Amino acid sequence: MQPIGKFLIFAGALLILFGLFLSFSSKLPLGRLPGDIIIKKGNFAFYFPLATSILLSIILTVIMYFLNKR
Known part of the structure; x- marks a missing residue:
């Protein structure tokens, strides 16, 4: 079950980064x-x-x- 745990940690980190991006996206020129x-x-x-x-x-x-x- 170790690969599943690594995948869940990676997916959680991506969700956190995506949430931070959405929070600060109004300040970015994208x-x-x-x-x-x-x-x-x-x-x-x-x-x-x-x-x-x-x-x-x-x-x-x-x-x-x-x-x-x-």
């Missing part, structure tokens, strides 16, 4: 980066966070690389 596409016409608004998606993809790729390297 979602308002240059390169994000915003189209507003009348009462229609289209928002596509292109630059934010690329940045998060790069960060997650680096994290996954270091986690799988061991």
Whole structure:
């Protein structure tokens, strides 16, 4: 049962980090980066966070690389 315990600890740590991220996300510029596409016409608004998606993809790729390297 040791692998299950390690998984639960890792999942709990991820939930804590995600909760902290959500708490402080209003202070981060994510979602308002240059390169994000915003189209507003009348009462229609289209928002596509292109630059934010690329940045998060790069960060997650680096994290996954270091986690799988061991």
